[in-house]
Amino acid sequence: MIEDFDLPGFIAATLAEDLGQGGDITSAATIPADAMLTAVMNSRDAVTVAGLPVAAMFFQALDPDAEITTHAAEGTAVPPGTVLMTIRGNARAVLAAERSALNTAQHLTGIATLTRAHVDAIAGTGATLLDTRKTLPGMRMLEKYATRMGGATNHRLRLDDGVLIKDNHIAVAGSVEAAVSAAKAAGLSGIVVEVDTLDQIEPALAAGADRLLLDNMPPPVLRQALAIIAGRVPSEASGGVNLQTIRAIAETGVTYISVGRITQSAPAADIGLDFA
Known part of the structure; x- marks a missing residue:
């Protein structure tokens, strides 16, 4: 089970x-x-x-x-x-x-x-709901099991279960290009890169990101981001997602929506x- x-x-x-x-x-x-x-x-x-x-x-x-x-x-x-x-x-x-x-x-x-x-709120949009690592210590596997029972798809289970380059990684590495290059040099694949602004999208794609996490972007900005991505990689929306906002986010055409509150605030x- x-x-x-x-x-x-x-x-x-x-x-x-x-x-x-x-x-x-x-x-x-x-x-x-x-x-x-x-x-x-x-x-x-x-x-x-x-x-x-x-x-x-x-x-x-x-x-x-x-x-x-x-x-x-x-x-x-x-x-x-x-x-x-x-x-x-x-x-x-x-x-x-x-x-x-x-x-x-x-x-x-x-x-x-x-x-x-x-x-249910995003039914028919084509977007997939993901959970996050925002779980109670010691309860992650049980809580992620529960999200599956609710119809979500599990995001990475652990830090060794997927590559997610976030803003702090980029800051320490020096640039998104440096961070992605280092991940590739380490033999990692399926590299997800978090971007906070539209001008970060092209550098992340040029560096070889396999997916972009569009963080804290309202629907109008998400649409602009997706126009820039132009289907080159899957997209993931995160931040500020709740039952009142998730439908509008899904209707922008993002591939995934990750929601911490389904485990953190249920x-x-x-x-x-x-x-x-």
């Missing part, structure tokens, strides 16, 4: 953080050790689902015999009141895992839901766990 990510390690670390040394002392004091519980996880909002398999792993980590039925597929849009999962297992275990499971499902579903809203989905 999620490549290059230690899910068992994540589950163990998250539960250890919540359980501490003494475990769930409230449940241990108030619930018999052999009591069973059936609970349903449900969405109280209209959402795009993400993270249910991860949530299930929390319950199974504390009760390997728990019976879990998932009722909604990852990446599907569901209305308010939808039952997402049914859990039957040891009551103490279910309640001890509840918060970790819900936190994860709420966070990832929130990202998928906000992502889907952005994807509100948690309202998902609860109730006694059945």
